[in-house]
Amino acid sequence: MKRLAGRIILVTGSARGLGFAIAKRCAEEGATVEMCDILEDVGWLAAGELDAAGHTVHFQSCDITKQAEVDALFASIRARRGRLDGLVNNAALATRLAGKGFDEIDEAVWDRVFDINVKGTWRVTKAAASLLREAKPGRVVNLASDTALWGGDLFLHYITSKGAIIAMTRGLARELGPHDVTVNAIAPGLTPTEATEAAPERRWQQYLDGQLIKRAPTTEDIAAMAAFLLSPDAAMITGQTMAVNGGMTLN
Numbered sequence: 041m042k043r044l045a046g047r048i049i050l051v052t053g054s055a056r057g058l059g060f061a062i063a064k065r066c067a068e069e070g071a072t073v074e075m076c077d078i079l080e081d082v083g084w085l086a087a088g089e090l091d092a093a094g095h096t097v098h099f100q101s102c103d104i105t106k107q108a109e110v111d112a113l114f115a116s117i118r119a120r121r122g123r124l125d126g127l128v129n130n131a132a133l134a135t136r137l138a139g140k141g142f143d144e145i146d147e148a149v150w151d152r153v154f155d156i157n158v159k160g161t162w163r164v165t166k167a168a169a170s171l172l173r174e175a176k177p178g179r180v181v182n183l184a185s186d187t188a189l190w191g192g193d194l195f196l197h198y199i200t201s202k203g204a205i206i207a208m209t210r211g212l213a214r215e216l217g218p219h220d221v222t223v224n225a226i227a228p229g230l231t232p233t234e235a236t237e238a239a240p241e242r243r244w245q246q247y248l249d250g251q252l253i254k255r256a257p258t259t260e261d262i263a264a265m266a267a268f269l270l271s272p273d274a275a276m277i278t279g280q281t282m283a284v285n286g287g288m289t290l291n
């Protein structure tokens with residue numbers, strides 16, 4: 041089913057992992073996909089893979105903490121496509137953060153996590169706002185984390201940043217709703233990607249014990265939810281956080 045045919049969608053942090061899976065799924069559902077990441081070489085290869093499969097994609101290097109780079113990204117999207125229908129705020133500092141108690145976290149690392157995960161998401165959404173309001177309907181999907189829902193231990197900076205994403209999703213949904221822009225969050229469970237390779241065995245076991253569906257989510261499971269939220273099927277869903285974690289958390 042090509043639910044995203046004719047739609048232009050930007051996926052941040054899409055060189056690898058969940059961002060790449062979401063970009064791929066959107067392309068398979070007919071969207072033209074704008075990809076960006078700080079991992080330039082990996083990003084070009086990832087975009088090349090989708091291009092070789094016959095999809096319409098474009099990769100641009102962009103650090104979402106740098107206003108000039110975000111401005112350049114949107115100038116290029118405006119010039120190339122003239123519009124933007126969907127934004128997936130996936131880019132985040134999500135790797136090698138776990139293992140430190142809240143009173144051991146380095147302040148510079150705390151600030152870096154918030155600069156990328158929270159302020160970066162706001163910065164990109166702000167840059168996209170006028171295009172999204174014109175899209176009618178516009179869509180925003182933010183990657184949160186289920187750790188903000190169950191209180192994942194030993195990475196307080198990360199889980200707090202993802203709690204902020206859930207709050208930001210609700211606030212943005214209120215402000216953008218009147219412009220026919222839905223804003224939702226996905227809270228993935230622990231999903232195998234490059235970023236979670238370093239997760240300790242006890243964390244995987246903790247998830248398996250707590251989940252009702254006894255397997256780890258795949259990147260495709262998360263991408264499927266993103267594609268749904270970007271599609272016409274989700275027209276009346278906004279301000280929500282969708283946990284894709286096999287029932288690890290129950291609303």
Ligand SMILES: NC(=O)c1ccc[n+]([C@@H]2O[C@H](COP(=O)([O-])OP(=O)(O)OC[C@H]3O[C@@H](n4cnc5c(N)ncnc54)[C@H](O)[C@@H]3O)[C@@H](O)[C@H]2O)c1
Pocket residue numbers: 052053054055056057058059076077078079102103104105129130131132133134135156160183184185186227228229230231232233234235236
């Ligand atoms: N994999 C999981 O288990 C899991 C669980 C819950 C939430 N998430 C969230 O899903 C998203 C993707 O996670 P992932 O597992 O694929 O991790 P990942 O580290 O592979 O993906 C994050 C991407 O963002 C990019 N990025 C980092 N800083 C950036 C910046 N300043 N500007 C632009 N791009 C930047 C990285 O280069 C990377 O490609 C993240 O928001 C993460 O917090 C992942």
